[in-house]
Amino acid sequence: MTNRLHELLLSAATNRSADLALIDFDDRRFSWSDLKEAADAAAACLKAQNLRPGDRVVLVFENCAEVIAFFFATSMIDATAVVVNARLSVPELERIFAHSDPSAVVFSTGSSKAAKAHAEHFGAEDVSGAFGAAAIMSRSNSVSEPVLDDGKEQVALLLYTSGTTGAPKAAMLTHANLIAGAIASAEVRGVRADDMTYLALPLSHIFGLVTLLSVAHAQSAMRMEAKFSVERLYDALKEDVTLLPAVPQMHAHLFNYARAHNMPKYDTGKLRFVSSGGAPLDPAWKREAEAFYGLPLQNGYGLTEGAAGVCATKNEIGNPDISVGVPMGECVFRLDMEAPGATPDQGIGEILLGGPQVMKGYFRDPEQTAAALTEDGFFRTGDLGRFDDEGRLHIAGRTKELIIRSGFNVYPVEIEATLTEHPDVVVAGVVGRAVEGNEEVLAFVTAATGSGIGEDDLKAWVHDKLAPYKRPSRIIVADALPAAPTGKILKAKLIETFAEELAVVG
Structure with missing residues (x-):
């Protein structure tokens, strides 16, 4: 049984050592053995910084092999990763550093101009290895968090759901949370070892990060982009991509690009699964997408505090359903009919999420944690919804202003x-x-x-x-x-x- 994130990598490197794992944005190719070697080298760099179990390591990056290596490396040394998009501004980064109290900050300088600029600003020192090129800034006087005997319940990731001045909010996701999310995602997509997932979703977002982990769980392969490129997506779909999880804007750019190239519909390649998430699904747009791909477009619902996807559809092509589907994995739901905005006569209440994907709480913030989690461990999503007669969840609105x-x-x-x-x-x-x-x-x-x-x-x-x-x-x-x-x-x-x-x- 897998208890810690890096064990996904170790298993893949053992079982499928020479098989392709990653085609990076710069077309570098990595086998599962290569990724393990890169993670080992990254772990050695972190150990050289005298990091202790329970420390936090901030990763400032755009999608690249380097950040995958350092992400798994934090698990290897019992540290906690804090993943941050390099496109954030210096003041935004400074607030995250102050709140997360990291012992080290890693910048993916070899793959991101923005990360390199930040590294220079903060005076980080260059490092290199099997992972590529990066820079590390050490911070003194960081206070470690307790290390638990049960490794799967240890916090593996801090992911910020708000960057407010004065009250940042970082969801604490355990190894067990993220592994449960990865398994649920892989099951919904039916990921096989011979699949190629297209990953332009940022790894600094829970959607992208759990997609990475689902690929590692299935021991398949992925094409990863640092930034979304409709041209590269168009070419990849004609070549080897079988799974396409994306946000609506990516699909829309593809449709427009294809029309400009006189390709009114997709009829080449190996694509077998297409999904959309991160925004409401418009019925007319869904019909357009299915006409283009010749495949059903699956919708879903996810959130940071729930380790990504918690609901998904499993519809046939042409089904007019625009719900977010049924619970994924072991997720369970109930509705709070007394919450602000609830309309019990219409069956609409605040969506409360339970199950193994629910976060541990907010980092060093017992007050916000108590407000977000019920006494029996359900997360108050702040979203309003209702269930139909087939058990599908329909989002009706939000109690929060997200x-x-x-x-x-x-x-x-x-x-x-x-x-x-x-x-x-x-x-x-x-x-x-x-x-x-x-x-x-x-x-x-x-x-x-x-x-x-x-x-x-x-x-x-x-x-x-x-x-x-x-x-x-x-x-x-x-x-x-x-x-x-x-x-x-x-x-x-x-x-x-x-x-x-x-x-x-x-």
Whole structure:
């Protein structure tokens, strides 16, 4: 029985040593034996930094073989990985460093210009080995977490679900959580040893990371991209890709690219499974996708605190169902009909998730952990849903204000805090608005009298402080925002109130 993440790698390296495991974004090829050698070298680098069991190691990267090596290496030395997208800004990284209290930070300098720039900024020292090239910054006075006798219950990963100033929130996912998520994912996709998974999803997101682990569990192979390229996806589909998990925007780019090349539908290659996640599924768009691929498009529902996918469909092509399907693996659900926004007469309540994929809690934050987890270990998702007569879950809305943009979670409070750091901004409100196959970020602010600041000024202000996917597409500067008598911004009225301003191209 597999108890720790690196055991997935060791098993694959033993059973399928010479078989292809990875085609990296730069077309380097790695067998399972090669990946184990790379992870061993990465573990040796970490040990040289005098890391102790229970320490945290922040990995700053874009998708590459190097980060796979260091991710498994943290498990090898009983440390905890903190995975971070290199596209984050310096202030965002500094907040994560302060909160996660790592003993070391690894930057994938050989594969990411953004990571290399961060490494230079923080004065990290270059290292190299079978994993490729990286840089490591050591930090002193880090406090280790206790190491448990039961390895599978040890925290393997911290994954940030919010980057708010003052109150960052990092989900603690154990080895058992992630292995359960990997097995459930592999089962839903029917992953076989001869499969080739296309992985353009970032490994800094739970969707991408558990996809990697599902490939390791099945001991199959993957094509991995540092950044999504529709041209490379188009070519890969004609060659060897059999499994395509993606967010709607990736599919949409492919459809447009194929049409431009007079390929109205996919009729070449070996593709046998296509899924969409990370955003609501539009019925018309689903029909278009199935017409293009000639395959059923499976939908799903997942979240960081639940180790990725917790529900998925298993539909035949043409089925009009746009639910998120039935529970995956050993996940169990119940609905809280007394939660804010619940409508019991319609069968809609807050979705509570239970089972082996539920996180241990939020790192060093007992208050937020207590608010998120029930006494019997169910996670309060903040999402509203209902079950139909066939046991399929339908998402009805959210009790929280999460925006999902291009598959990434965007939290309005972080953007609001960044805007109000501007000396001339008085208050700010941020909401999401549905656009074709996505959500956009809209910001509304009031400015100090006589300041004269405008939308362009504030876009320039947030540019270096927020990752690209978090930056508002519009920032409306107004004399006043709709507010309750208490002064609380009425976010539900923002788009309606400023409809004319939003209609003007920013």
